[in-house]
Amino acid sequence: MTVVEGMAIDQYGARQRILDSTAELVIEHGVAGVAQRQIADRVGIRAASLYHHFASKNEIVEAVFRRGIDVMEGAWDEAADATHGADPYPRLAAHIRAHLSALFDHGPYTAAHVSAFRTAPAAVRDAVVPMRDAYEARWTGLLGELAADGELANGTPIGLSRLALFGAMNTTVEWFDADRGNLDELAEVITRQFWNGVAA
Amino acid sequence: MTVVEGMAIDQYGARQRILDSTAELVIEHGVAGVAQRQIADRVGIRAASLYHHFASKNEIVEAVFRRGIDVMEGAWDEAADATHGADPYPRLAAHIRAHLSALFDHGPYTAAHVSAFRTAPAAVRDAVVPMRDAYEARWTGLLGELAADGELANGTPIGLSRLALFGAMNTTVEWFDADRGNLDELAEVITRQFWNGVAA
DNA sequence: GTCTATACCACGATAGAC
DNA sequence: GTCTATCGTGGTATAGAC
Known part of the structure; x- marks a missing residue:
């Protein structure tokens, strides 16, 4: 567990819990559908206290999306390291599994990103687009190599x-439903x- | 152009324009992100006048979703009629093309439905779920037949x-972007x- | 770092004139 | 069928005590 430089431990913890709660809520209701009171309720503080950690609702949402992309990138790197020089199919399979891992195994951030990004104000979207593009470029690069x-x-x-x-x-x-379904199975399907299609 | 029984022509027209505007806005911002004032602005009336046509915002949104499903069902029926007894691939191709047609060629309703359904209040979602399920059952039926x-x-x-x-x-x-891209090409890809995959 | 209190505004919705 | 006017609520955000 690393601590961000210049931040006390409990302060970092509060930031975390705010981001967690926001991500979870935003998946279900979209950005506009979530009030800061709801976020604060989950964290166990008052809405006004959010402003000690973030300057605005948009800043919270942007942080959630950025982190969602960080998680995807991390998952990609792991898969890339693990399949260096592997055959095309296992390589692709590893990256698909990693993307699904980012969505279900590493907190609600990536899921919040992919499901609520469109519902965010334009200012937030514009700030995050370059990071999105970079991740997408990795996929395009992989498929380009295979081609x-x-x-x-x-x-x-x-x-x-x-x-x-x-x-x-x-x-x-x-x-x-990550609690009931099998993620390995889902990734394989x-x-x-994607690779072979469904035809006999 | 049919006229709904018991409704004057211009009244029906107003209803239409309200639904059109709502669908377009909801695609971009999610249900909670769209205010009745925005809808009314697009129609060219005041927000209060919406209540002559609908009892609440939720009712407008529900009507949009229902219509989105109606459009999909209509597209399905056309494709089914046109491919009676056809081979599996063209049959499937026709239905995929029909679904994309519903999304892009028959107004913003189906697109609004698939992109904003999750952001709607639970009451709206619950009212629409049975219709969704029926449409999905058609697809499951088709794939089951092929299997x-x-x-x-x-x-x-x-x-x-x-x-x-x-x-x-x-x-x-x-x-x-339906204005720039080729929908036939998209459907074919x-x-x-889906049928053959991307592998060589 | 969180609180209470509050400003200010936008929201959905209603009443009633035209 | 649309309007103006308005009500009550709940949204984001700020000020200042603790």
Whole structure:
């Protein structure tokens, strides 16, 4: 457990709990649908006390989204390290599994990001877009490599294929229950379907 | 142009414009992010005048969602009629094209439904769920038929496959620009990817 | 670092004139 | 069928005590 420099431990803890609560609420109701009172209630403080930690609601939401992207990037790096020089299918499978891990295994941040980003005010969205783009570029890069190696069907439109894959992965936050379902199984189904399709 | 029984033409027109405006706004901002004043502004009336046509904001939103489902069902029926007895691939392709048509070619209702449903109050969601389920059951039925005919790979998990396909189709509302892109092409890419995958 | 109190505004909704 | 006017509520945000 690291402590951010210049911050007391309990202060960092409060920040954490605020971000956690906001992320959870925003997944279900969208950004505009969540009041600061609701966030404060979950944390166990009064709404006004949020302003000791953040300058505005938008700042809280932006921090949630940024962290959601950090989590995805971290998961990507782990998968990349683990599959250095591996075959195309296991490599792809590892990255899909990592993305789903980011959505379900590392807090509510990535799920909040993918499900509520569109409902955020333009100012928040604009501030976060460069980070989003960087993550998406990693995926485009991976698929581009596979195409260059002749692993993809001729004429596969990489941009569209990536978007379709993202759609399949990201909408799982709307229906997949991490407590009941098996994440490995889910990852395998999505990977196989993306790679081979469903046809006999 | 049909006229709803017992309603004057201009009244029906106002209802329409209210629903149109609401659907468009809700796609971008989520339900909670749209104020009745914004809706009224688009229609060119005052917020209070909305209450001549609807009893509450929730009622407007619910009507938008219901209509979004009606549009999808209509598109499904057309595709089903046109592909009676056809081969599996063209049949599936027609239904995917129809779903995308519902999202982009028949007003903002279906797009509003798929992108903002989660952000609606529970009362609205509960009222609409049965209609959603009926539409989803059509898809499950189609995939089940294909499986029974041996057209799907052994062990294909129909429920999960359908959800992944829905994810790919429905998230297009977040990035596809119907004015610039080619919807036939988009439908074909999604169909081929679902059926055959991207592997060489 | 959290509290109470409050300012200010936007929201959904209603009443009643035209 | 739309308007003006208004009510009550709940939103973000600030001031200042503790």
